Amino acid sequence: MTQxxxxxxxxxxxxxxxxxxxxVSVDVLPHETLAIIGPNGAGKTTFYNMLSGRMTPSSGKVTFEAQDITGLPPHRISRMGVSRSFQINNIFNEMTVRENIEVALTAYHGDSRRWYNIASRNRPIQQEADMLLERLSLTDLAVRxxxxxxxxxxxxVEIAMVLATRPHLVLLDEPTAGMTPDETHRVTALVKSLAATGDYTFLITEHDMGVVFxxxxxxxxxxxxxxxVLGTPQEVKMHPEVRRAYLGDAEEEIAP
Structure with a gap:
């Protein structure tokens, strides 16, 4: 049985x-994508904050890869392989796309001091940044x-910075919020592509039911x-309590 x-x-x-x-209790299996949904005020952000170390639980336990991470600070949890994106872009607007990724890589490799000079002469970091740019189809924007x-x-770019920390578990917080349909499609396709590699496990909060399903x-x-409720997308879609509490019992809102 898979642990x-x-x-x-x-x-x-x-x-x-x-x-x-x-x-709240839930087991997340390796390499799966678990979506967490619910109306505003359902507790999703607080739940994420406890998983990522931004809040200390009042009670309960969080175990990651058989290690107790309950209440550990965010930087230690990140070092252990759990990384999170946020609803609001968390990037450096004055830097280039490549420099943003190099910042994340330099910090991950343990020396964020004078990051630009370090990255500019560190060929392995440059190569790793280029690989992430290619993987996320951002190469054409590298110097923008x-x-x-x-x-x-x-x-x-923010997702690329998350992946730069080499996480095993990625927490995506409303990744398509505010996006156009084309942008939503790109992010959805990326998450599916990354999940298909078997390198990552995803938790994702999302209001767009099309993305969720x-x-x-x-x-x-x-x-x-x-x-x-916890179940497959189809089980959740058809669950009467879910339809009443969140999906509004409107079939057109939840069609995959």
């Missing part, structure tokens, strides 16, 4: 007397300033901080 890469056990986060996340490229391309192997539905 989970991530085990979340009875995870809870309280703010005063209010539970933003309450007793990141601040002037399209929103969709900025999200791809296209990329996810399983879907966790959260509602009012709790786990409502």
């Amino acid at each position: 989970p890469i991530l085990q979340v056990s009875h995870l809870t986060k309280r703010f005063g007397g209010v539970a933003a996340v309450l007793d 300033r990141a601040g002037v490229i399209s929103y969709g391309d900025k999200r791809l 296209d990329v996810a192997d399983r879907v966790l539905v959260m509602h009012r901080g709790q786990s409502l």
